[in-house]
Amino acid sequence: MFKKILIANRGEIAVRIIRACKEMGIKTVAIFSEIDRKALHVRLSDEAYLVGPPQAVQSYLNMEKIIEVAKGSGAEAIHPGYGFFAENYEFVKRVQSEGLIFIGPPAEAVKLLGDKVAARKTMKGSGVPIVPGTEVEIGSDQEGISIAEKVGLPILIKAVGGGGGKGMRIVREKSELKGALRAASSEAKSAFADPRIYIEKYLERPRHVEIQILADKFGNVIHLGERECSIQRRHQKVVEESPSPVVDEKMRKAMGEAAVTATRASGYVNAGTIEFLVDSDRNFYFLESNTRLQVEHPVTEMVTGVDLAKEQLRIASGSKLSYRQEDIRWKGSAIECRIYAEDPENNFLPSTGVVHSYWEPSGPGIRVDSGLYEGSEVSLFYDPLISKLLAWGESRGEAIDRMKRALSEYRISGVATTIPFHLRVMENLKFQKGEIHTHFIEEEFEKEKLLEPEDKDELLKAVAVFSALLDHQEKKDIKLVLSKTKSNESPWKIAGRKMGLRRHKM
Numbered sequence: 001m002f003k004k005i006l007i008a009n010r011g012e013i014a015v016r017i018i019r020a021c022k023e024m025g026i027k028t029v030a031i032f033s034e035i036d037r038k039a040l041h042v043r044l045s046d047e048a049y050l051v052g053p054p055q056a057v058q059s060y061l062n063m064e065k066i067i068e069v070a071k072g073s074g075a076e077a078i079h080p081g082y083g084f085f086a087e088n089y090e091f092v093k094r095v096q097s098e099g100l101i102f103i104g105p106p107a108e109a110v111k112l113l114g115d116k117v118a119a120r121k122t123m124k125g126s127g128v129p130i131v132p133g134t135e136v137e138i139g140s141d142q143e144g145i146s147i148a149e150k151v152g153l154p155i156l157i158k159a160v161g162g163g164g165g166k167g168m169r170i171v172r173e174k175s176e177l178k179g180a181l182r183a184a185s186s187e188a189k190s191a192f193a194d195p196r197i198y199i200e201k202y203l204e205r206p207r208h209v210e211i212q213i214l215a216d217k218f219g220n221v222i223h224l225g226e227r228e229c230s231i232q233r234r235h236q237k238v239v240e241e242s243p244s245p246v247v248d249e250k251m252r253k254a255m256g257e258a259a260v261t262a263t264r265a266s267g268y269v270n271a272g273t274i275e276f277l278v279d280s281d282r283n284f285y286f287l288e289s290n291t292r293l294q295v296e297h298p299v300t301e302m303v304t305g306v307d308l309a310k311e312q313l314r315i316a317s318g319s320k321l322s323y324r325q326e327d328i329r330w331k332g333s334a335i336e337c338r339i340y341a342e343d344p345e346n347n348f349l350p351s352t353g354v355v356h357s358y359w360e361p362s363g364p365g366i367r368v369d370s371g372l373y374e375g376s377e378v379s380l381f382y383d384p385l386i387s388k389l390l391a392w393g394e395s396r397g398e399a400i401d402r403m404k405r406a407l408s409e410y411r412i413s414g415v416a417t418t419i420p421f422h423l424r425v426m427e428n429l430k431f432q433k434g435e436i437h438t439h440f441i442e443e444e445f446e447k448e449k450l451l452e453p454e455d456k457d458e459l460l461k462a463v464a465v466f467s468a469l470l471d472h473q474e475k476k477d478i479k480l481v482l483s484k485t486k487s488n489e490s491p492w493k494i495a496g497r498k499m500g501l502r503r504h505k506m
């Protein structure tokens with residue numbers, strides 16, 4: 001086993017990994033930006049090094065500096081957490097070329113699964129069901145039109161280099177097709193430096209159900225069942241749970257086997273996730289694969305008892321899996337609420353400030369993974385996810401009751417959070433019945449104020465907040481960009497990107 005590792009991340013996930021290391025007797029090296037000097041992950045680690053200014057590109061995404069710290073501190077391996085360098089092929093290559101171990105999948109698997117058509121091709125070739133559509137990128141308008149005719153409208157145009165909902169376009173009318181193909185491609189080009197697009201049949205109101213897998217270097221692959229992740233807002237997950245209310249034992253076995261096949265077919269090693277869309281007839285289709293430890297991994301830990309972070313460390317250090325498939329048993333039900341520093345009363349406007357009082361819930365069945373403490377600072381520089389509240393119960397009903405109790409105990413003052421919104425979700429009758437899908441929040445909570453894609457008000461609000469951090473020229477640039485924006489992406493993401501504040505798929 002490793003003696004010392006570097007954690008190339010911050011916040012709750014860095015804390016989560018440090019905790020696993022402590023229990024395994026592994027020394028931890030933290031990195032931090034100037035604004036994170038007093039952060040919890042810095043306090044809990046054995047050593048910590050400043051890597052740059054608050055902007056992620058200059059600190060948590062500063063490859064040279066991170067490698068230098070890893071080598072200088074004598075760390076043998078690097079855990080990327082999620083976001084930042086977690087799914088970056090170049091980073092994995094670089095880590096390995098420096099003689100360090102990347103705690104995650106092989107570089108080739110990261111590359112393969114990051115290319116959405118290559119992934120579809122691989123899955124189709126090994127018998128994993130995929131959404132009807134193309135397994136090659138669209139070469140011309142004519143090709144796009146004939147594929148759309150074959151698949152049948154509505155279709156969804158997606159970016160080959162995309163994922164997480166960026167650069168997608170629904171086409172419902174034949175007349176919209178040509179324009180949509182061109183718009184999607186140019187959007188993909190500017191967002192991912194890759195204009196390639198492909199087509200899938202558009203599924204209406206599907207569920208998002210994903211399977212957790214573990215694979216070691218000896219060819220052993222197991223699955224740990226599903227997580228239901230349909231409750232999301234603008235491609236940002238809000239609530240996740242396991243088991244899924246629609247998945248029974250038979251379906252779990254079928255999806256689990258498909259996920260194991262997908263894992264083997266892509267040469268994957270370490271912890272990973274195979275995402276599926278599930279239609280109203282409970283057919284499931286491969287969507288994409290996440291080559292990282294995910295934000296929502298604790299729900300799986302709570303129902304299986306498997307410590308995924310520890311298992312990642314064991315796999316990376318060359319041990320065999322600690323479990324066989326038949327050792328995995330699922331008990332009860334677990335729910336996660338992602339607490340964001342956003343104001344649900346004000347269109348989920350990002351909220352910043354110093355946490356001046358902080359009181360975490362606890363008691364039976366409750367787990368809190370957070371990087372917060374009294375006095376910690378929440379800024380606009382990083383992802384707004386500040387805490388994950390989890391509840392376990394013998395039944396889904398008990399998990400919901402415990403979650404409601406814990407949400408009502410949780411006190412965070414100084415920054416606005418989504419805690420009150422989570423309480424409304426837990427109290428929603430359709431949620432309680434398990435009648436959820438990917439458009440649940442939109443339909444249940446935003447009916448009256450569905451934002452127009454070009455809602456300038458919202459965009460200008462974003463500019464107002466960011467402008468405190470900008471100089472005059474940057475402000476002019478952003479206004480120019482926003483005035484041309486027609487995408488349905490969150491204005492926060494657009495404005496953030498213009499500022500160089502990269503948000504990552506989590």
Ligand code: MV4
Nearest residue numbers: 131156163164165200201202203206208232438
């Ligand atoms: C889809 C889809 C319907 N049909 N693909 C959005 C994120 C990206 N990873 C894939 N996404 C979708 N792909 C087909 N063929 C609907 C979505 C989708 C979605 C998927 C998962 C979780 C939330 C979602 C919210 C809206 C749309």
